[in-house]
Amino acid sequence: MGHSAERDEADTNRRVEMTSGNLAFAEAMRQINPDVVAAYPITPSTEIPMRFAEYVANGDVDTRYVAVESEHSAITACVGASVAGGRVMTASSANGVALMHEIFPIAASFRAPIVFGLVNRSLGAPVNIHCDHSDSMPERDSGWVQIYCEDAQEVYDTVMLSVRLAEHPDVLTPVFVCQDGFITSHCYEPVEFLQDESVRQFVGTREPRYPLLDVDNPVSYGSFTMSEHYFEIKRNQIEGLNNVSRVYRELSDEYVALSGREYPMIDRYMTDDADYVVVIMSSATGVVKDVVDDLRREGVRAGCLRVRMYRPFPSGEVREALSGKKCVAVLDRSASPGGVAPLAAEIKSALYMSPDRVPVFDYIFGLGGRDFFPDDARRVFQDLMDMRYEDGARYIGLLEEDD
Amino acid sequence: MSRVKGGVSWRNTPPGTVTFGASAMEVETGLWRSMRPVLDLEKCVSCLKCWVQCPDASIMTDEDARVCGINEYFCKGCGVCQAVCPAGAISMRPESDFSDCGKVCEPDKVMQLVKNTGMVGELVGS
Numbered sequence A: 001m002g003h004s005a006e007r008d009e010a011d012t013n014r015r016v017e018m019t020s021g022n023l024a025f026a027e028a029m030r031q032i033n034p035d036v037v038a039a040y041p042i043t044p045s046t047e048i049p050m051r052f053a054e055y056v057a058n059g060d061v062d063t064r065y066v067a068v069e070s071e072h073s074a075i076t077a078c079v080g081a082s083v084a085g086g087r088v089m090t091a092s093s094a095n096g097v098a099l100m101h102e103i104f105p106i107a108a109s110f111r112a113p114i115v116f117g118l119v120n121r122s123l124g125a126p127v128n129i130h131c132d133h134s135d136s137m138p139e140r141d142s143g144w145v146q147i148y149c150e151d152a153q154e155v156y157d158t159v160m161l162s163v164r165l166a167e168h169p170d171v172l173t174p175v176f177v178c179q180d181g182f183i184t185s186h187c188y189e190p191v192e193f194l195q196d197e198s199v200r201q202f203v204g205t206r207e208p209r210y211p212l213l214d215v216d217n218p219v220s221y222g223s224f225t226m227s228e229h230y231f232e233i234k235r236n237q238i239e240g241l242n243n244v245s246r247v248y249r250e251l252s253d254e255y256v257a258l259s260g261r262e263y264p265m266i267d268r269y270m271t272d273d274a275d276y277v278v279v280i281m282s283s284a285t286g287v288v289k290d291v292v293d294d295l296r297r298e299g300v301r302a303g304c305l306r307v308r309m310y311r312p313f314p315s316g317e318v319r320e321a322l323s324g325k326k327c328v329a330v331l332d333r334s335a336s337p338g339g340v341a342p343l344a345a346e347i348k349s350a351l352y353m354s355p356d357r358v359p360v361f362d363y364i365f366g367l368g369g370r371d372f373f374p375d376d377a378r379r380v381f382q383d384l385m386d387m388r389y390e391d392g393a394r395y396i397g398l399l400e401e402d403d
Numbered sequence B: 001m002s003r004v005k006g007g008v009s010w011r012n013t014p015p016g017t018v019t020f021g022a023s024a025m026e027v028e029t030g031l032w033r034s035m036r037p038v039l040d041l042e043k044c045v046s047c048l049k050c051w052v053q054c055p056d057a058s059i060m061t062d063e064d065a066r067v068c069g070i071n072e073y074f075c076k077g078c079g080v081c082q083a084v085c086p087a088g089a090i091s092m093r094p095e096s097d098f099s100d101c102g103k104v105c106e107p108d109k110v111m112q113l114v115k116n117t118g119m120v121g122e123l124v125g126s
């Protein structure tokens, strides 16, 4: 990440730097220049508020940075600032996210369009700093949009899209921009940044509909509401999520014209003519894509489907991509103890209405940062090719007695 | 499946749990009521104790400031009025005794009632 003098020298839309997912997120924040950031650092998302605090201290942004005493306070301050009318961002991980849990549904109900850098890390106990999705998945019903990024470039671009998506009057819903802890957040890779001016033009300024600080048009947020209105408020809120796919497509078209980069809600890799498809999310996708390439060379019609947007879940797109396949494997990076893992549950639900039954095999992998190797992906494809169905989930890379 | 109430629907519900300024008059606390106060005007001496103590400003008065009825849109059935009445003019009866039990009042009519009492006319603002 260069200093501001170097940044100013770039006069095209193509500025490529070696950086990480966290620092790409922080750079996006610098360019967006939000009104308020309230954050409490936690590994592996720490670098986001840390780097951003430097921008604040150096006067690179005119954001009000609120240093709070806990994650619960961080998200609470964010909600207050957001309903006051500000553009607000924050970041957290793991048990920090869990501590914020109480406030997430309130933020969504208040239609507070916060953009949140969620750097996925396993939930304790045992304490573990590495990646899985057990922190974000419990928040799937909190009413937030959830987007899972594969690499640092995608993190950067998704922050830009998320600001517009969250604040769109038909959506008005907070967004989690998820990336895999350490794997994406800390590994360096080339990332192409937009010019500051292009970002400013793309994100514009927030135009809040009912800002709390508009004293000429006073409003209250979160008043007590019994059965006479609660249901209607919730249904109205759900419509914000229902509008996401339309609004997202419009924004994506606008962004591709600016950046040349496009991110559909699902990323189909050789799925069109595939017999066997592995469904996965986030950084582990690259491993599966590599194995798909190998299998294709061997004459196997393999494919990979990456689910990028998990909330709202693009059921229609998933059904269209997977209908007619011989069988499908879903790889979840979190479990739902006693139930079907979150991604597998959605995929099965989406496929329920497809004309022919598509067998779905469930796998759980990578908990607590357990490595996921090409051989693991290859074994999953082999299960599919052999139609080795098992009732319930299989665990990839787990130590077993007979191994 | 769906219910209709004064043109209100989930589509035109303001987003974000927003309520606008001075909107307390629209909150139908009457929905909370399981016991209904019944006023016997023959016994009432219009001492106004109930009017003072009612937490929901539900005791209605006429132009001479005499108690004349109870606003059921707001009355939540707490029974304070009955407890403070020195004349035994108020009795609390279960909602199920009434044929209009659970019926939703028309907010417009209620506002008119409130204005007619004269006591809170300024609050209503017109």
Ligand code: SF4
Binding pocket: B037, B053, B054, B055, B056, B057, B058, B059, B070, B074, B075, B076, B077, B078, B079, B080, B081, B082
């Ligand atoms: S029951 Fe309670 S709310 Fe109703 S009129 Fe009496 S004091 Fe007021």
Ligand code: SF4
Binding pocket: B039, B043, B044, B045, B046, B047, B048, B049, B050, B051, B067, B081, B084, B085, B086, B087, B088, B089, B090
């Ligand atoms: S307290 Fe009883 S007597 Fe006094 S005004 Fe109320 S109803 Fe009438």
